[in-house]
Amino acid sequence: MLNAKINTQKNLITDESQLTNIFYNGAKDECVLSQKRTGVEFEKLPVKKDTFKYAPYQDVAKFLLAYKEDKDGIYENGAILGLSNNDGTVTLEPGSQTELSLNPSSDLNSVKRFIDVYNKKTSQIAEQFGIYWLGYGIQPVSTYKNIHIIPKKRYEYMTKYLPTVAKKPLVMMRETSGIQASFDYKDEADAMRKFAFALKLSPIVSAAFANSPVRNGRLTKYKSNRAASWLDTDNDRCGLVSAKVFNSHFGFEDYAKILLDVPMIFIERTINGVKTAIRVENITFKEFIKHGWQGFRAEEQDWETHLSLYFPDVRLKTYIEIRNHDNQRSPLICAVPALWKGLVYNNDAMSAVEDMLCNLTYFDYEYLRRKTPQYGIDMKIKHHSVADIVYEIAKISAASLKLDGNNEELLLDPLLELLAQKKTPADILIGKWENEWRADVSRLVQYLRLI
Numbered sequence: 001m002l003n004a005k006i007n008t009q010k011n012l013i014t015d016e017s018q019l020t021n022i023f024y025n026g027a028k029d030e031c032v033l034s035q036k037r038t039g040v041e042f043e044k045l046p047v048k049k050d051t052f053k054y055a056p057y058q059d060v061a062k063f064l065l066a067y068k069e070d071k072d073g074i075y076e077n078g079a080i081l082g083l084s085n086n087d088g089t090v091t092l093e094p095g096s097q098t099e100l101s102l103n104p105s106s107d108l109n110s111v112k113r114f115i116d117v118y119n120k121k122t123s124q125i126a127e128q129f130g131i132y133w134l135g136y137g138i139q140p141v142s143t144y145k146n147i148h149i150i151p152k153k154r155y156e157y158m159t160k161y162l163p164t165v166a167k168k169p170l171v172m173m174r175e176t177s178g179i180q181a182s183f184d185y186k187d188e189a190d191a192m193r194k195f196a197f198a199l200k201l202s203p204i205v206s207a208a209f210a211n212s213p214v215r216n217g218r219l220t221k222y223k224s225n226r227a228a229s230w231l232d233t234d235n236d237r238c239g240l241v242s243a244k245v246f247n248s249h250f251g252f253e254d255y256a257k258i259l260l261d262v263p264m265i266f267i268e269r270t271i272n273g274v275k276t277a278i279r280v281e282n283i284t285f286k287e288f289i290k291h292g293w294q295g296f297r298a299e300e301q302d303w304e305t306h307l308s309l310y311f312p313d314v315r316l317k318t319y320i321e322i323r324n325h326d327n328q329r330s331p332l333i334c335a336v337p338a339l340w341k342g343l344v345y346n347n348d349a350m351s352a353v354e355d356m357l358c359n360l361t362y363f364d365y366e367y368l369r370r371k372t373p374q375y376g377i378d379m380k381i382k383h384h385s386v387a388d389i390v391y392e393i394a395k396i397s398a399a400s401l402k403l404d405g406n407n408e409e410l411l412l413d414p415l416l417e418l419l420a421q422k423k424t425p426a427d428i429l430i431g432k433w434e435n436e437w438r439a440d441v442s443r444l445v446q447y448l449r450l451i
Contacts, residue, residue: 011300013289019256019303023191026318028184036345036404037104038337039182039319040111043097043327044119044450045134046126047141052445054142055131057150060096063126079151087114094155095139095147095174098122104182104319108341108408112334119330119450134448135333137212137226137326139175140441147174153277157266158309160279162234171229176212177327178226181337182319183344188252194320194344195255196245200357200365201343201393202313202324207372208390208415209336211326211425217441219433223426226326227373230311236262237310240369243362255316260286265309267293267302313369320344328425330450331414338411342397349400353393376424391419 013019046055046063064073064080067090074082074091082091088102100118105111123133134140139147149155155173162169185191210224222228230238242258244250264280280293285306289298307317313324325336343349364381371379377387394416401409418424429444437443 013298013300013303016256016260016286016289018300019260020252022300022304022307022318023252023255023316024188026185026191027187030186033184033186033345035106036341037106037184038108038111038341039102039104039180039321040115040334040337041099041101041180041182042115042333043093043099043177043179045136045139045177045327046096046098046131047134047139047445049127049130049132052132052141052441054139054147055096055129056148057092057096059129059131060092060098062129063122063131064090064092066125066128067122076152081150081152092150092152093173093177094149094152094158095144096150097177098133104184107406108334108338108411109406111337112411115333116330123449123451132445133450134177134445135211135327135329135450136448137176137178137210137224138171138215138229140214140444140448141217142175143216144170144174149174154266157277157279161263161265165236166232166234168229168232169234172226172233175215176226176229178323179209179325179327179333179336180321180323181340182321183340184319191252191316191320192250193350195314195316196250197344197350197354198314198320198322198340199240199245199312200360201353202240202322203365203368203372204377204386204390204393205339206313206324206326207368207375207377207386208394208419208424209325209328209332210372210376211328211332211429213426213430214433214441214444219430219439222374223376223424223430224326224373227324230313230324231370231373233311237312239312240362240366241312241314246362252316259306259310260284260289262306262310264288264293264306266305267296268305269296326425329448332425334411335415338401338408339394339397339415341408342400342412343393346400346403349396352396356389356392376426377419377422378427385422387419387422391416391422394419 046060048055061080071083071085073080082089091099093099185194206227212225213223215225261284264283266277266279268277283293315321322340377390379386398409398412
């Protein structure tokens with residue numbers, strides 16, 4: 001055990017039955033469910049405005065200090081890693097990407113206004129430090145070999161572990177940026193239906209938002225290099241979770257059992273008054289509960305950390321978190337949460353989509369997950385056009401949102417316009433890159449700037 005004064009909460013886990021408590025505690029009552037709240041996490045890429053290479057931590061840290069104003073700083077060992085206030089947080093991802101995490105809101109139009117103001121203000125501040133922000137899924141010029149991680153122990157341990165089990169985790173960590181949306185659930189049955197539903201749709205929706213075809217300054221074979229990197233990040237903790245999810249009897253306990261067999265990466269303890277990450281090696285969470293590790297015993301906070309180090313396309317926490325979307329230019333940012341909101345909070349909309357997809361199996365969805373990063377929506381599954389499927393899904397969502405009378409369906413207009421042409425954002429980029437831009441990265445960057 002470490003030779004230091006360690007404070008622990010002593011909320012020990014002594015039985016596997018305790019692991020589902022966090023999910024049951026996430027259940028919301030009808031009053032909350034009726035608000036149809038949506039959480040949004042929006043990342044963006046920093047690049048140097050003169051070279052278009054990634055902007056390193058030192059430059060992004062200067063931006064954070066300038067943007068701080070009345071916000072509280074988030075620090076680790078004296079290094080600024082983010083900001084927080086009543087609206088949410090702005091934190092740094094491994095390759096200095098910024099992530100705006102907003103508190104759940106029932107009004108996506110207000111979310112869009114907030115993000116538009118945030119992008120404008122942060123653009124003005126960052127430009128003083130030679131930084132442009134991009135609404136794009138992957139660094140356009142720099143690759144992971146030339147991108148240094150920020151000074152955060154969590155990412156240091158992930159950097160040491162993940163490359164031992166897969167080939168592209170450092171691409172995912174250092175190069176990519178995405179958009180996530182999260183939603184409430186009523187109870188276990190509602191959570192599991194939404195969870196399975198979102199997992200089924202995730203490769204299809206990911207394909208519709210493909211937006212990262214240019215990497216390392218060159219056009220690649222992928223329409224979403226970000227999604228492609230997730231295919232080889234860590235099969236123990238990424239993807240569609242398990243074929244068992246598609247079984248109607250899958251529940252909280254089944255989800256917990258899957259995570260019990262996932263190798264641990266680190267735990268956190270307060271040592272000498274400072275919260276510190278401690279590397280854990282060669283042990284699953286099941287073994288940790290049973291035997292402990294170097295004098296440490298499993299605590300509730302360890303389970304929460306372990307959940308956060310599980311990276312499937314859809315994740316279960318105290319909410320349903322849908323994760324697998326490329327970052328976008330301004331008109332399409334809020335189309336991501338809007339598309340999902342129109343579906344997961346409307347039983348009729350979910351049923352209509354479930355009926356559309358009733359002939360697809362877990363293996364079909366896994367096939368889509370592996371093929372859509374390259375082909376986007378320009379492919380077929382069981383003789384059905386993915387472009388037609390996702391266009392119909394988007395129309396169902398828009399009709400659902402229209403019933404609420406809040407004009408949120410208008411957020412889907414840019415997406416519907418693309419899908420009507422059987423195109424994704426990547427298809428637009430590819431056309432411009434090969435024609436009017438003549439493979440000029442500067443034109444790409446100007447097009448993708450968030451201002």
